[in-house]
Amino acid sequence: MIHRKLRMGMIGGGKDAFIGAVHRIAANIDGQIEFCCGALSADPEIARESGRILFLPENRIYTTYQELFEKESKLPETERIDFVTIVTPNFAHFEPAMMALDHGFNVVVEKPMTLSLEEAILLRDKVVSTGLTLCLTHTYSGYPMVKQARQMVKEGSLGAIRKVMVEYPQGWLSTLTEREGNAGAAWRTDPKKSGKSGCMGDIGTHAAQLAEYISGLKITRLCADLNIVVPGRGLDDDGNVLLKFDNGANGVLIASQIAAGEENALKIKVYGEKGGLEWHQMEPNTLILKWLDQPAQIYRAGQPYLSDVAKHNTRVPGGHPEGYLEAFANIYRNFAATLAAKLRGEQPNAFQLDFPNAEDGVRGMAFIENVVASGQSNQKWHEFKI
Structure with missing residues (x-):
C-alpha cells in the first residue's frame, strides 16, 4: 500500500x-x-x-x-x-x-x-x-467543460456527429521574432529542433487532439494547405486543414501563429443531428449548447447539473474561475x-x-506528418496513415 x-x-x-x-x-x-x-x-x-x-x-x-x-x-x-x-x-x-x-x-x-x-x-x-x-x-483536454462536452457527445445528446470545427489562432509570430532574441520562437521555427512542421506541430496538434477527444472520432483523411507567411521563416506559421472522420463526419481545422492581435484563442464547435456545442479556451468555464428545436443553453463549471466526470475535474464551486493551471493539474x-x-x-x-497517453502521441505525430505530406501534394485528399 x-x-x-x-x-x-x-x-x-x-x-x-x-x-x-x-x-x-x-x-x-x-x-x-x-x-x-x-x-x-x-x-x-x-x-x-x-x-x-x-x-x-x-x-x-x-x-x-x-x-x-x-x-x-x-x-x-x-x-x-x-x-x-x-x-x-x-x-x-x-x-x-x-x-x-x-x-x-x-x-x-x-x-x-x-x-x-x-x-x-x-x-x-x-x-x-x-x-x-x-x-x-x-x-x-483537462478542462472541466471539455470533459462535459465529451461526455455529452458520448451519451448521444447531440445525436450522430456530423461536423467538427476547431481553430487555434495566435499572433505572437507575426514578425520574425526568432531573430530578435526570442528563444521560444527560435527553436519552434528551426526544423532541426521542432521537426517537419512549425505552427501545425506546435498548436495544430492541440487542435487535432481536442477534436478527436471531444467528438470521440478519429481523423481518417485530410486535405492541408500550409503556409510560411513571414518572409525568411523556416517552417509553416499558418495552415488550414479539411478533415474527414471515421463515421463520415467532416471538419475544418485552422491553426495560425500570424493572426495579429490574437492571444491563445483556441475554439471548438461540434455539431450533431440534434444540436451543437461550442467551447472557447479563453472563456473555459462556459460551454454553449445549441439545439435544433429549443433555445440555446449555457452550461457553467462547478454546477450540480454537470456530469460526474466534469465534477471530478472541478476543484471549486461555481463562480470561482478555474483556468489553464487547473486544467494542467x-x-x-x-x-x-x-x-x-x-x-x-x-x-x-x-x-x-x-x-493523453503514448497512443495520443503517435496520433499527434501522424497528424503532423500527414498534414505536411498533404500540404506538399497536389492530391486533394490524403489518407491519414500511421
Whole structure:
C-alpha cells in the first residue's frame, strides 16, 4: 500500500523557462507529487543555478539527463523518483523518454511526443513492453467543460456527429521574432529542433487532439494547405486543414501563429443531428449548447447539473474561475492517481486513466506528418496513415 507523495524529477525547465514552471505548479496543486530532482538545463551552470533556486538537494541537481537516470536508479526505492517530466524542445524528447523507461521510470512529456512518427511508434512500443505509464500534456483536454462536452457527445445528446470545427489562432509570430532574441520562437521555427512542421506541430496538434477527444472520432483523411507567411521563416506559421472522420463526419481545422492581435484563442464547435456545442479556451468555464428545436443553453463549471466526470475535474464551486493551471493539474492528478493505483497493485479506473497517453502521441505525430505530406501534394485528399 502506498501512503506517500509520488516523487518527480524534471529534465529541462530551468530558470526563465515558461513551461517548466507551469509543470511544477500543476504537479503541486493537489499535493500528491513531490519535486525531488532535476537536470534543468543543457548548460551545466544554469542547471546548477536553477536547482538551487528551486531548493533541490545539492546531490540531486544533475547536469545531464543521463546522470539523472543513472544515479536515481541506484537510490533505494524509498528515495528514487517514480517518474520524470520532460519539458525540453521537441528534438530532445525521445532519447530521455526512452532512457527513463529503460531505467524503470514512468514519463510525463510535452507535446508533440517526439521529433518524428518513427520515434513516436518506438516510444509507444517501449511503453507497452515495459508496462510503465506515459502521460502527454495536451493541456486543453483537462478542462472541466471539455470533459462535459465529451461526455455529452458520448451519451448521444447531440445525436450522430456530423461536423467538427476547431481553430487555434495566435499572433505572437507575426514578425520574425526568432531573430530578435526570442528563444521560444527560435527553436519552434528551426526544423532541426521542432521537426517537419512549425505552427501545425506546435498548436495544430492541440487542435487535432481536442477534436478527436471531444467528438470521440478519429481523423481518417485530410486535405492541408500550409503556409510560411513571414518572409525568411523556416517552417509553416499558418495552415488550414479539411478533415474527414471515421463515421463520415467532416471538419475544418485552422491553426495560425500570424493572426495579429490574437492571444491563445483556441475554439471548438461540434455539431450533431440534434444540436451543437461550442467551447472557447479563453472563456473555459462556459460551454454553449445549441439545439435544433429549443433555445440555446449555457452550461457553467462547478454546477450540480454537470456530469460526474466534469465534477471530478472541478476543484471549486461555481463562480470561482478555474483556468489553464487547473486544467494542467487535472492531467497530473489523473496520471498520479493511475501510478498510485498501479503501485498498490490495483487496476486504475476510467477517471484516473483520463489523460493523453503514448497512443495520443503517435496520433499527434501522424497528424503532423500527414498534414505536411498533404500540404506538399497536389492530391486533394490524403489518407491519414500511421
